[in-house]
Amino acid sequence: MKFIKKHKKKFIIGAIALFVLLLAYIIWTMLPNSSKSLYGDRLDGIEDVEITDENLADVESALEEVDGIKEASSDIKGRLINFSVEVEDGVATSIADTLGPIVIDNFSSEELEYYDLQIFVNGESEEYSVIGYKHKTSDSFVWSNNK
Numbered sequence: 001m002k003f004i005k006k007h008k009k010k011f012i013i014g015a016i017a018l019f020v021l022l023l024a025y026i027i028w029t030m031l032p033n034s035s036k037s038l039y040g041d042r043l044d045g046i047e048d049v050e051i052t053d054e055n056l057a058d059v060e061s062a063l064e065e066v067d068g069i070k071e072a073s074s075d076i077k078g079r080l081i082n083f084s085v086e087v088e089d090g091v092a093t094s095i096a097d098t099l100g101p102i103v104i105d106n107f108s109s110e111e112l113e114y115y116d117l118q119i120f121v122n123g124e125s126e127e128y129s130v131i132g133y134k135h136k137t138s139d140s141f142v143w144s145n146n147k
Contacts, residue, residue: 042078042079043078043079045114046079046114048110049110049111049114049115051076051081051107051111051115055106055107056074056076056081058106059072059074059083059102059103059106059107060072060073060074060083062102062105062106063083063085063099063102063103066095066098066099066102068087068088068091068095069085069086069087069088069095070086070087070088071085071086072084072085072086079114079115079116079136080115080116080117080118081115081116081117081118082118082119082120083099083103083117083118083119083120084120084122085099085119085120085121085122086122086123087121087122087123087128088123088124089123089124089125091123093121093128093130095121096119096121096130096132096143097143099119099121099132100119100132100134100140100141100143103117103119103134103141104117104134104140104141112134112136113136113137114136115136116133116134116135116136117133117134117141118131118132118133118134119131119132119133119141129144130143130144131143131144132144
């Protein structure tokens with residue numbers, strides 16, 4: 001007891017330092033860990049069904065062969081493949097019905113069971129915007145109701 005009374009200031013400083021370190025550790029564990037993947041474990045197994053740039057280029061060229069299509073591009077974000085299709089002026093929105101099967105035919109069944117697909121059909125007028133979505137568990141595209 002005499003030792004504690006003799007070194008009272010050092011014990012108080014030590015207790016405060018210990019408390020600050022404990023508080024810093026608690027805050028550190030609550031911060032998001034930047035080393036984790038953006039998608040968590042949702043992309044497990046993506047290496048087994050990886051989509052190549054050549055495969056995407058084939059789908060884009062198949063879409064561009066359709067009459068009325070000016071340009072097609074694609075983008076992969078995790079398990080979602082987006083296709084953006086630019087149509088010529090005056091093309092009916094019903095052209096979207098022909099694009100879904102073209103996209104589906106250019107992927108294997110394993111790829112279709114792993115990835116979700118979206119097609120954005122855009123024209124020169126502001127009113128022309130059609131979006132199609134195919135979930136990995138569905139067989140066909142569902143289109144927005146402005147088609």
